[in-house]
Amino acid sequence: MRILLVEDATDMAQAVVTRLGQAGMACDHAETLASAQDFLSVQLYDALILDINLPDGSGTGLLRDVRAAGNRVPVLMLTALFSVDDRITALDLGADDYLVKPFDQRELEARLRALIRREAEQKTDVLQLGKLTFSSSTLGAELDGARLDLTRREAALLGILMRHPGQILKKERLYDGLFAFNDADVGINAIELYIGRLRKKLAGSGLSIETRRGVGYGIVLDG
Structure with a gap:
């Protein structure tokens, strides 16, 4: 499985990349929206982990662009500040799930596996x-x-x-x-x-x- 993590908190991102690697998921890390767009222009992913608050804009903007381009890759939104309005906006734009920081790495892995199973022929773990x-x-x-x-x-x-x-x-x-x-x-x-x-x-x-x-x-x- 190939995952793109869009997150500007370097320490947390490195921990996620390492943990997902141990779980058998290859993970690329983008710190900005511009970098994420570069990754998406050359690589297909099984899932995106997308922070809302990024240095050069909002992750919801990237989500909107991804869906407008017809890309149905599963998207998990990740943020420290996730009000009900934020959740509704993200889900209405096409997010598949969300997770609020701080989180347990095991839950992140489980949610990713669940999202990817939805797209697979066999739905069970x-x-x-x-x-x-x-x-x-x-x-x-x-x-x-x-x-x-x-x-x-x-x-x-x-x-x-x-x-x-x-x-x-x-x-x-x-x-x-x-x-x-x-x-x-x-x-x-x-x-x-x-x-x-x-x-x-x-x-x-x-x-x-x-x-x-x-x-x-x-x-x-x-x-």
Whole structure:
């Protein structure tokens, strides 16, 4: 999953980026509306976390622009001052949820997962395909009841594939879901490495990761 956080409080933003990274979500951070527009012009996101009070304007203005452009990305508004009028305005402009500072990081993660599930084919936290189950909240996977030993990025990649069973996802889509702009030193061919590792761990499971040469990868049931 790829998240854009638009927040000018640097310490809090860094804590959120770190925590979401640990939860398997690649997170880019913009401190201003102008910077956020730059990110949005070159990258698609699974969700936006948008502060209302920013140095160069209001986050509601960016929300209005995003919706006017036809972008239906889930948006969670984040602010220290959130009156009833603010909530109504944000929701009427197309916000999907809101969270008031200070907040528990676990609640932020849970709300993001809930927003993203609304857009996914499978709506539950626990995804299942054949004998394989995967939990988005814990990044844990079990194969026929036995826990799979996965790294954080292997688990994140498995989650992306399982949210789109039987579909071939472009390599670029998988890369964007795993790595933020701060990971620019990691090349797109790293996806092949993680796919290879997952294949070994799924061997004999009745599941395969299919390769469509020149296109991408998808997880399928054998036979």
